[in-house]
Amino acid sequence: MGNFSEKTNSIETYCVHGACHLFDPATGAVSVPIYQCATFRHPGLGESTGFDYSRGVNPTRSALEETAAVLEHGKHGLAFATGMGAISAVIKLFVPAKDVPVHVVVSEDLYGGTYRLFNEYYAKYGFEFSWIDTSHPEKIAAALKPNTQVLFIETPSNPMMKVTDVGKCAEMIHRRGGFLVVDNTFLTPYFQNPLDLGADFVIHSGTKYLAGHNDTLAGLVVHSNDEYAEPLRNVQKSEGATLSPFDSWLTLRGIKTLALRMEKHQANGKLVAGALRKHPKVEKVFYTGFEDHPQYALSFVQARGHSGLVSFYVKDKKDAERVLKKVSLVLFAESLGGVESLITYPLAQTHNAIPEAMRLAAGVNDRLLRLSVGIENPADIIADLEQALG
Numbered sequence: 263m264g265n266f267s268e269k270t271n272s273i274e275t276y277c278v279h280g281a282c283h284l285f286d287p288a289t290g291a292v293s294v295p296i297y298q299c300a301t302f303r304h305p306g307l308g309e310s311t312g313f314d315y316s317r318g319v320n321p322t323r324s325a326l327e328e329t330a331a332v333l334e335h336g337k338h339g340l341a342f343a344t345g346m347g348a349i350s351a352v353i354k355l356f357v358p359a360k361d362v363p364v365h366v367v368v369s370e371d372l373y374g375g376t377y378r379l380f381n382e383y384y385a386k387y388g389f390e391f392s393w394i395d396t397s398h399p400e401k402i403a404a405a406l407k408p409n410t411q412v413l414f415i416e417t418p419s420n421p422m423m424k425v426t427d428v429g430k431c432a433e434m435i436h437r438r439g440g441f442l443v444v445d446n447t448f449l450t451p452y453f454q455n456p457l458d459l460g461a462d463f464v465i466h467s468g469t470k471y472l473a474g475h476n477d478t479l480a481g482l483v484v485h486s487n488d489e490y491a492e493p494l495r496n497v498q499k500s501e502g503a504t505l506s507p508f509d510s511w512l513t514l515r516g517i518k519t520l521a522l523r524m525e526k527h528q529a530n531g532k533l534v535a536g537a538l539r540k541h542p543k544v545e546k547v548f549y550t551g552f553e554d555h556p557q558y559a560l561s562f563v564q565a566r567g568h569s570g571l572v573s574f575y576v577k578d579k580k581d582a583e584r585v586l587k588k589v590s591l592v593l594f595a596e597s598l599g600g601v602e603s604l605i606t607y608p609l610a611q612t613h614n615a616i617p618e619a620m621r622l623a624a625g626v627n628d629r630l631l632r633l634s635v636g637i638e639n640p641a642d643i644i645a646d647l648e649q650a651l652g
């Protein structure tokens with residue numbers, strides 16, 4: 263791949279051109295080629311082109327990994343088959359001692375799949391988890407134990423849109439020699455760079471805003487820790503949950519328009535959140551862009567904007583069911599971050615792995631709906647929600 267002749271700091275340019283120009287120097291093709299290739303010929307014994315087998319390194323995946331690293335201001339980027347694969351790989355870096363589990367403090371209000379991975383899988387292998395409302399730093403402080411090695415946060419949280427202070431988290435966990443992992447799926451590097459705020463590892467479900475079109479799954483990790491660079495590569499290569507060349511290409515293609523899409527998601531999200539708030543059947547709207555959001559000021563300090571994610575309580579469970587049945591432009595489907603507006607019912611979908619008491623304590627009840635506002639005409643989205651709310 264060709265190199266940038268001029269350095270730039272603007273994310274719009276990096277989104278389009280990647281870590282280095284994504285054109286192919288051999289042919290001039292302006293889109294990085296899909297190296298749909300399992301293995302690579304060696305010129306001779308002990309000689310290599312830098313590529314040998316695609317589970318380890320693939321040129322299309324490398325282009326994405328380098329681009330992710332640049333966008334998240336990190337040194338090392340790794341691409342996985344899914345966001346869950348990325349999260350799992352990072353947690354694998356921590357090895358429980360014989361009698362001492364690895365203690366991980368986690369945002370209680372987070373992606374349900376992460377809860378399942380931790381609680382149903384890692385809990386069996388010498389890990390223990392404390393689920394905390396991380397938007398209150400004093401609750402984190404109270405949960406830290408001598409064997410706490412990882413603080414794992416999502417900010418804004420999923421689906422209640424609570425904002426956690428990344429810098430404070432970094433300070434608290436670093437003081438005891440631990441690591442801060444931030445799932446940055448909701449804001450993307452366009453709006454937030456956790457590594458700049460002190461995080462050690464940033465994770466993305468690339469499936470969401472980065473790829474952006476609801477047409478592929480992907481996971482990414484970016485970090486700057488040289489000590490962990492090789493071990494993490496090794497997890498990726500050994501477990502084999504690597505991103506395929508085609509899916510790497512789709513994700514790179516999605517990233518090219520990230521800046522444009524995030525601006526539109528933000529603008530539409532603001533309009534939809536405002537309209538919902540005025541609706542008589544809506545009890546409460548959770549949106550980080552409202553001036554009366556409890557952590558509105560913090561969002562300004564650590565982020566540069568708001569995504570298209572809006573959660574809301576309807577007044578009656580029946581209203582929730584009716585909305586899901588009657589929406590037509592807005593699609594009743596799991597996931598978020600794509601160009602299409604999607605509505606989900608966290609109770610039954612993204613968060614159904616979470617035990618009821620914990621779910622309810624976090625606010626995920628049978629009247630909660632979560633919207634991922636797409637890039638359609640905002641008046642059309644609002645009209646569809648209004649007719650569905652009836």
Ligand SMILES: *Cc1c(COP(=O)(O)O)cnc(C)c1O
Nearest residue numbers: 344345346373447467469479480
């Ligand atoms: C979707 C999602 C994940 C999991 O990503 P997959 O690509 O679906 O495996 C993790 N974290 C957040 C915040 C998500 O929204």
